Amino acid sequence: MTDAQLKDSKAFLAKRYAAERRFKFYGAAALALTTAFLLFLLVDIGRKGLPAFFEHHATLQVLIDPTKIDASNPAAGDFATLVKDAFFAQFPEITSRSERKQLRSLLSQSASDDLRAAVISDPTLVGKTITSQVLLSDEADLYLKGQAQDETIPALDSLREKNLIEKRIAWRFFENGDSREPELAGIRGALFGSLLTVSIALALGLPLGVAAAVYLEQFASKNRWTDLIEININNLAAVPSIIFGLLGLAIFLNVFGLPRSAPLVGGLVLALLVLPTIIIASRAALRAVPPSIKEAALGVGASQQQAVFHHVLPLALPGILTGAILGLARAFGETAPLLMIGMVAFIADVPHSFTDAAAVMPVQVYLWSDLPELAFQSKTAAAIIVLIVVLFALNAIAIYLRRKFERRW
Amino acid sequence: MDQIIPNSTQQIPRIMVGRDVRISARNVDIYYGEKHAIKSLSVEIPDRAVSAFIGPSGCGKSTFLRAINRMNDTIQGCRMTGDVMLDNKSIYDKDVDVVQLRSHVGMVFQKPNPFPKSIFENVAYGPRIHGLAKNKTDLEEMVVASLKKAGLFEEVKDRLHASGTGLSGGQQQRLCIARAIAVNPEVILMDEPCSALDPIATARIEELIDELRQNYCIIIVTHSMQQAARVSQLTAFFHLGTLVETGDTDEMFTSPKDKRTQDYITGRFG
Numbered sequence: 093m094t095d096a097q098l099k100d101s102k103a104f105l106a107k108r109y110a111a112e113r114r115f116k117f118y119g120a121a122a123l124a125l126t127t128a129f130l131l132f133l134l135v136d137i138g139r140k141g142l143p144a145f146f147e148h149h150a151t152l153q154v155l156i157d158p159t160k161i162d163a164s165n166p167a168a169g170d171f172a173t174l175v176k177d178a179f180f181a182q183f184p185e186i187t188s189r190s191e192r193k194q195l196r197s198l199l200s201q202s203a204s205d206d207l208r209a210a211v212i213s214d215p216t217l218v219g220k221t222i223t224s225q226v227l228l229s230d231e232a233d234l235y236l237k238g239q240a241q242d243e244t245i246p247a248l249d250s251l252r253e254k255n256l257i258e259k260r261i262a263w264r265f266f267e268n269g270d271s272r273e274p275e276l277a278g279i280r281g282a283l284f285g286s287l288l289t290v291s292i293a294l295a296l297g298l299p300l301g302v303a304a305a306v307y308l309e310q311f312a313s314k315n316r317w318t319d320l321i322e323i324n325i326n327n328l329a330a331v332p333s334i335i336f337g338l339l340g341l342a343i344f345l346n347v348f349g350l351p352r353s354a355p356l357v358g359g360l361v362l363a364l365l366v367l368p369t370i371i372i373a374s375r376a377a378l379r380a381v382p383p384s385i386k387e388a389a390l391g392v393g394a395s396q397q398q399a400v401f402h403h404v405l406p407l408a409l410p411g412i413l414t415g416a417i418l419g420l421a422r423a424f425g426e427t428a429p430l431l432m433i434g435m436v437a438f439i440a441d442v443p444h445s446f447t448d449a450a451a452v453m454p455v456q457v458y459l460w461s462d463l464p465e466l467a468f469q470s471k472t473a474a475a476i477i478v479l480i481v482v483l484f485a486l487n488a489i490a491i492y493l494r495r496k497f498e499r500r501w
Numbered sequence: 502m503d504q505i506i507p508n509s510t511q512q513i514p515r516i517m518v519g520r521d522v523r524i525s526a527r528n529v530d531i532y533y534g535e536k537h538a539i540k541s542l543s544v545e546i547p548d549r550a551v552s553a554f555i556g557p558s559g560c561g562k563s564t565f566l567r568a569i570n571r572m573n574d575t576i577q578g579c580r581m582t583g584d585v586m587l588d589n590k591s592i593y594d595k596d597v598d599v600v601q602l603r604s605h606v607g608m609v610f611q612k613p614n615p616f617p618k619s620i621f622e623n624v625a626y627g628p629r630i631h632g633l634a635k636n637k638t639d640l641e642e643m644v645v646a647s648l649k650k651a652g653l654f655e656e657v658k659d660r661l662h663a664s665g666t667g668l669s670g671g672q673q674q675r676l677c678i679a680r681a682i683a684v685n686p687e688v689i690l691m692d693e694p695c696s697a698l699d700p701i702a703t704a705r706i707e708e709l710i711d712e713l714r715q716n717y718c719i720i721i722v723t724h725s726m727q728q729a730a731r732v733s734q735l736t737a738f739f740h741l742g743t744l745v746e747t748g749d750t751d752e753m754f755t756s757p758k759d760k761r762t763q764d765y766i767t768g769r770f771g
Binding site: 313314382384385387388389390391392393394395396398402403407 | 603608626681683
């Protein structure tokens with residue numbers, strides 16, 4: 093090699109290494125940027141949402157006045173007035189009507205519920221003075237969390253100075269359905285709605301999808317018809333989800349007359365939505381089973397069906413389950429098709445059957461994000477946190493199943 | 502030794518005189534789509550002997566082997582004309598059940614392919630699906646007997662419930678042979694059974710094949726002429742989809758009649 097050639101080849105080599113370094117840098121930069129975005133999203137949601145998992149109570153001495161509460165029938169008693177009077181008693185200096193009205197707004201509409209429940213379960217409390225924790229309103233709650241806009245509320249400051257304010261975990265958020273009062277609104281209704289809806293989607297989509305995949309992959313002859321079906325399944329996986337919602341509206345509601353807003357209909361629509369995903373994942377999993385296993389079974393005289401159900405399908409199961417769970421995670425987070433079939437209504441009750449009206453988690457997020465009250469913004473972020481936790485859990489299960497059942501050849 | 506006229510209907514090439522014919526093929530043509538893989542092949546194969554199919558890659562020997570237990574049925578676009586007979590009964594007749602046929606004609610594949618289950622389950626699978634065992638002890642006896650016949654029992658008797666895929670390559674292939682003989686076949690087809698094995702495991706399998714020929718009609722497809730010479734009594738040489746020559750193994754390797762056979766055996770092509 094002459095010197096000139098050597099120099100050329102060195103320059104060429106340097107160029108190649110530079111190209112490689114550049115490419116690595118692009119990759120790392122892309123990764124850093126996405127990580128930054130993700131972190132920003134998570135931190136923002138966490139900052140907004142985490143306070144919603146706590147609520148504030150005021151500790152009050154309440155006299156269960158026997159003239160207002162009848163010990164033989166405590167349920168009919170006017171506990172709201174008792175609580176209100178006990179609350180006003182903390183502020184003897186406030187007497188004007190408008191100021192008292194403002195003071196009243198610091199208590200939740202349901203502030204007396206806990207007290208009422210306590211007295212109903214133990215009527216001997218009537219006539220005694222008991223210490224009760226009463227729930228504060230969203231306005232007071234925000235102020236105490238430091239999220240209120242600007243004004244100061246001296247009444248709350250004085251309560252805090254007297255150590256009568258208590259911060260607790262808001263189990264209410266997981267126990268209640270939706271409500272117009274932010275401090276009472278919870279996600280139980282939406283969570284149950286989502287569980288019912290997704291269980292219908294799973295119960296229908298998984299067996300249908302796996303059966304279709306097994307037939308197409310193992311039994312159907314390859315001809316123009318099966319090619320056409322395959323292309324259409326792939327196309328269906330790419331159809332915008334709202335189209336499935338319109339289909340559900342036209343067929344399940346208008347033709348079959350199924351109830352509006354019901355998890356049954358939502359589940360049917362989501363089953364249609366995840367069916368292509370499950371079929372594609374299942375076919376890929378079936379195809380990944382080495383053909384030698386099937387040949388071995390056929391070689392000892394197993395029928396086609398025995399070979400598939402005794403050997404091929406069990407080996408493909410981890411892949412199928414992973415695909416199914418990922419499809420389910422998608423169904424869990426789907427909003428648009430459910431809007432079309434009326435799952436977007438305000439529903440305060442927790443659904444208990446497949447035909448009760450219900451909301452689902454992502455729709456609940458959508459509904460809350462639209463409300464003007466400041467406290468609902470925090471609730472929205474909290475609902476997103478719950479949604480993300482559930483989706484992470486589903487993905488973790490998918491990974492666990494794949495690891496557990498994976499086999500090597 | 503008779504005069505051998507391959508591919509003629511008047512006189513079927515007979516691998517060896519003086520033995521019972523177990524399998525005979527008449528004018529078999531096999532096509533993969535447009536490809537004509539086997540051209541008008543006729544042959545007779547005797548019982549209780551090892552017959553070797555040799556020939557260069559793509560000559561159709563495996564294709565023809567798979568026609569004997571109708572494994573070609575499972576391949577899309579594979580057509581066949583002509584007939585294959587087992588004990589003078591066509592295996593392509595309408596009343597022949599292919600599942601039944603495969604329990605009479607077992608198969609061992611090129612790559613050891615045990616099921617990813619226990620050793621016991623691997624062998625028990627065949628008897629179980631054919632309902633051969635009356636009860637659990639019966640099944641256990643069958644499994645042990647098959648493993649013994651395949652010369653594997655002594656090595657695995659302490660771990661019958663360990664996974665079959667955890668065995669060495671040679672052991673896996675013997676497990677596959679045990680699995681094939683567990684359903685009491687009459688014929689065992691072996692498609693290059695040693696091509697994925699090391700020489701020691703190969704020797705072990707060849708020994709086994711030699712033992713098994715006392716009771717079975719064995720057909721082995723092999724790339725290795727040395728192997729054909731070692732294990733088989735009879736050899737058929739395939740070239741480009743035709744059966745060129747058949748005969749006694751010793752004779753074929755010492756004095757081949759056809760120029761192509763001679764060229765192949767002496768290593769001029771293939």
